Amino acid sequence: MKKNMALLSLVAALGLTACDKPENQTAGSTADAENKVYNVGVDNTYPPFEFTQEGQLVGIDVDLINAIAKDQGFNINIEQMDFSGIIPAMQAGMLDIGMGGMSITDKRKETVDFSDPYFAAGVSLVVADDNQNITSLSDLSDKKVVVKNGTVGASFADKNTEEYGYSIIQVSDSASMFQEVTNGTADALMEDYPVISYAIATGGLELKTVGERLTGDDYGISVLKDKNDELLNMINDGLANLKESGEYDKIMNTYLD
Incomplete structure (x- = not known):
């Protein structure tokens, strides 16, 4: 009888623990995103998107990815490197996100998935x-x-x-x-x-x-192809929220007239 009572107490305790979990948190998704640190690759010689000013890395891409991360509740670590090394570093598992004023091209789409466009370039x-x-x-x-x-x-x-x-x-x-x-x-x-x-x-x-611009490209934020759908969704959701709130325009106006 004592064993049965102990078992019932354990089951009840587990049930209470499960009920205490926030309704909007699902295992393996939101909780993981909040705890994980995503590594972001940028090229620090690409003003106004990334550059060093008074010893600090600044620029459109830096401010944008920080704002997206804050909006979506995840953490980032920015790694600076040559632009040509960003996608290879993603393939090697060293980076989760690639930026650096990266144009959305069919060739790059063979390796990475892009966010919604965030800047019209060329x-x-x-x-x-x-x-x-x-x-x-x-x-x-x-x-x-x-x-x-x-x-x-x-x-x-x-x-x-x-x-x-x-x-x-x-x-x-x-x-x-x-x-x-x-x-x-x-x-x-x-x-x-x-x-x-x-x-x-x-x-x-x-x-x-x-002359006229030679191409009409859009910039996007990249993740490794078919590997980071959840992260890509968070990036797109964050980008949409920033545009709706006016924060996106504020970031652009900081660096562009």
Whole structure:
């Protein structure tokens, strides 16, 4: 009899414990998300999306992912690296989220899943501000074009080199790319228009954009393909909430006129 009473007491205690769990918390989902730290990869040489200011990492992507994480109740750790290493680091299990002004492309969709777009971008052709000879792709025959590894600009340049007859110089960061054109080593560069426009406006660069944008790309936040559906849903929900609340516009207006 004592054994039966003890068993009934244990069952009752377990029942009370189960009832005490918050109704909106499901095992393996919300609780796990709140406790897990998601690693986010960014390129810190990509203003206004990521850059270092007074020793602190700042920018549109930094503020945006922090705001999304806060809205959705999960934690993040931001890792800084070359842009070309972000997707490989995700494949190696070192990162959960990839950003860095990452354009949504069919090629990248083979490896990652993208969030809803959060910025309309596009690649611009850029030359030295005293260059009067290059105004479009058709003027690049026998010229040297510098691009940053792993970017949409690099992909566009590679696909069109035969048609327009230029050679390509590859570098690992934006600052080196700008310098190649400024010092005359390269005749032109290809870079996302918000990035180069911000750099010219704030960095005193002796560069200018010419012609129409070469592509019409959207930026998205990426997770490894078919591996992080729950995280991707939280990112999309957070992004939607930020747009509705006005926080998204506030972040954009901090860095863009």
